Amino acid sequence: MSIVNTWFFPTRLAWRQLIHDRLKLAAATSGVLFACVLVFMQLGFKDALYASAASMPLKFDGDLFLIHQQSEAMWRPAQFERSELMRALGHPAVAEVAPLYLSLATFKALDTQVKRTLMVYGYDPDTDLLNVDAIKTRKRELRVKDTVLFDEYSRPEFGPVSNMLEAGQNRTEVNDYKVTILGVFQLGISFAADGNIVTSDLNFLRIFPNRNAEEIDVGVIRLQPGVFIPEIKEELRAHLNDFVKIYTYEEVLKHERLYWENAAPIGFIFNFGTIMGLIVGMVIVYQILFTEINNYRFEFATLKAMGYPHSYFIRMVFASAFILAILGFVPGLALSSSLYNLAESQIFIPMPMTFEKAFTVFVFILFMCTTAGFLAIHRLDSANPADMF
Amino acid sequence: MVIDVHNLNFSFGSGSLTQPVLKGIDLAIRKGEIVLMTGPSGSGKTTLLTIIGGLRQASNGSVVILGEQLVNSNEQTKVKIRRQTGYIFQQHNLLKSLTALQNVCMTLELQRDLTESERQYRAQQILAAVGLEDRMHYFPEALSGGQRQRVSIARALAGRPKIILADEPTASLDRQSGHDAVEILKQLAKELNTTILLVTHDYRILDIADRVVELEDGLVKAVEHQE
Numbered sequence A: 001m002s003i004v005n006t007w008f009f010p011t012r013l014a015w016r017q018l019i020h021d022r023l024k025l026a027a028a029t030s031g032v033l034f035a036c037v038l039v040f041m042q043l044g045f046k047d048a049l050y051a052s053a054a055s056m057p058l059k060f061d062g063d064l065f066l067i068h069q070q071s072e073a074m075w076r077p078a079q080f081e082r083s084e085l086m087r088a089l090g091h092p093a094v095a096e097v098a099p100l101y102l103s104l105a106t107f108k109a110l111d112t113q114v115k116r117t118l119m120v121y122g123y124d125p126d127t128d129l130l131n132v133d134a135i136k137t138r139k140r141e142l143r144v145k146d147t148v149l150f151d152e153y154s155r156p157e158f159g160p161v162s163n164m165l166e167a168g169q170n171r172t173e174v175n176d177y178k179v180t181i182l183g184v185f186q187l188g189i190s191f192a193a194d195g196n197i198v199t200s201d202l203n204f205l206r207i208f209p210n211r212n213a214e215e216i217d218v219g220v221i222r223l224q225p226g227v228f229i230p231e232i233k234e235e236l237r238a239h240l241n242d243f244v245k246i247y248t249y250e251e252v253l254k255h256e257r258l259y260w261e262n263a264a265p266i267g268f269i270f271n272f273g274t275i276m277g278l279i280v281g282m283v284i285v286y287q288i289l290f291t292e293i294n295n296y297r298f299e300f301a302t303l304k305a306m307g308y309p310h311s312y313f314i315r316m317v318f319a320s321a322f323i324l325a326i327l328g329f330v331p332g333l334a335l336s337s338s339l340y341n342l343a344e345s346q347i348f349i350p351m352p353m354t355f356e357k358a359f360t361v362f363v364f365i366l367f368m369c370t371t372a373g374f375l376a377i378h379r380l381d382s383a384n385p386a387d388m389f
Numbered sequence B: 001m002v003i004d005v006h007n008l009n010f011s012f013g014s015g016s017l018t019q020p021v022l023k024g025i026d027l028a029i030r031k032g033e034i035v036l037m038t039g040p041s042g043s044g045k046t047t048l049l050t051i052i053g054g055l056r057q058a059s060n061g062s063v064v065i066l067g068e069q070l071v072n073s074n075e076q077t078k079v080k081i082r083r084q085t086g087y088i089f090q091q092h093n094l095l096k097s098l099t100a101l102q103n104v105c106m107t108l109e110l111q112r113d114l115t116e117s118e119r120q121y122r123a124q125q126i127l128a129a130v131g132l133e134d135r136m137h138y139f140p141e142a143l144s145g146g147q148r149q150r151v152s153i154a155r156a157l158a159g160r161p162k163i164i165l166a167d168e169p170t171a172s173l174d175r176q177s178g179h180d181a182v183e184i185l186k187q188l189a190k191e192l193n194t195t196i197l198l199v200t201h202d203y204r205i206l207d208i209a210d211r212v213v214e215l216e217d218g219l220v221k222a223v224e225h226q227e
């Protein structure tokens, strides 16, 4: 009750003073809104890019994964012997194993003939290593020599592949090796590759003549149903050479994300953008609160003369900061949501507006406004009732 | 005694720039008394009023208001005195983003034992008493000077203070509305038995006083009894 009392009146007075000048309130609100949208976009892009970094491993259909310890990320794997993977078959809990080959290659655009780099995945189509329906339904055709499937979510620079396929134009070159595009699937691009193609293990070795079947990039292990995965993981690890790392599905996603979060300057760039947005917003809010206090200092002095304690005005300043935070955040959230949708349609990377993200940004904005409030309260000292009259 | 000032000295500035303003003030005012204070410009009237009202800190002599010593007092004591004092300023000093009614309520919001509807009721009553029942929801900028000053009288009286301190309340008003405002003040104060100390240059309103004191050169020069 006393909390209500101590905060209700200063908040109501702050509100009445803010809405008295609608134009100024609109200006103040748009300052917060601006910061809000800026932060939302920075966080949105950062999360989307991190998520896209793991878009391929996300589709992995397996329980445990073998990767060379020098493989920092999927796009630049170090190879290890296939026999390491085969050794896992000796464990009774292991149902099946399958090797995955991957490498960057140049792809000649169908329309412009310009060569650009994309990622090539090669695996036995019968193993269904990637849980993508458009690939699974074409495994029979993928067995045919020199055939590939193309990722529809690749950058548009590779040409309008879907349209050209419909028009019957399906021949191109990967690493200067002639292939036929059977059709398209949907996976999504990452920092490392502007596009993806999937082919069979045999075709992969044809496209990359200097690779051989015994040198694999990822080993995928499927376990018998019902076994406890972490336990099997520990048992298998004992049988593996030290240079091979074994990961669960979640760990392989995390490994991929962490690489981009730490090794690449991308995290820094977006964090920098976020902090700049918050600082700009804070300066705007500070400016508003400061002039507000300055304009109202006679009134504050009058209230002090009536017996209002100094703490009442401090609460008023923070209440104003809080109101501005809310008034800026609500439209900021709405605007950012639609900008997320717009961005999704432009960069082909999912940008969901999650509760978690909205909550994070709200906390940021609140922190920003409160800090501005802290900086502005010193101006209250100018409201000395004795010198006003 | 509601106001008991004894041998009060007060100076502005420090060191060689010290400028003595009050030089041994003695002033005692009884409960319910209406005292007018006059004196030349710069004689220290406003300064004395701000010390009595707990707005300015004095460090010399004795200023006992409602039994509290204000000389060298802490902030809490001063806030306590301010809450029992109604201030009427030369300028009306109303809050421009609040209506007349909301302005009056600001005094009552300091009294936490009142409910919101009691506050509204009392504010309406007092505004009606100063003749503003049809202007309650007006913002100050939409009121005339005399109306504003009546709102500030209502605001000062709404909390039923024990003391009213007024600093040239009629200075910005014409003869008639100045006299009306002070007449209302006197009438309401007498009903509530409120003590009033009113600074003025306006000789047209001397007739409302029980007593007139004159401040000159930092001293209470002459005490003149009416009748």
Ligand SMILES: Nc1ncnc2c1ncn2[C@@H]1O[C@H](COP(=O)(O)OP(=O)(O)OP(=O)(O)O)[C@@H](O)[C@H]1O
Pocket (backbone or CB within 6 Å): A387, B012, B013, B021, B039, B040, B041, B042, B043, B044, B045, B046, B047, B048
């Ligand atoms: N804040 C201040 N700092 C320094 N000197 C001040 C301050 N306030 C007032 N003075 C000085 O103190 C003296 C008394 O001022 P005060 O305002 O009390 O006079 P007053 O009697 O109210 O005059 P008036 O009738 O013009 O309102 C003046 O000489 C003034 O210059």
Ligand SMILES: [Mg+2]
Pocket (backbone or CB within 6 Å): B045, B046, B047, B167
């Ligand atoms: Mg004065």
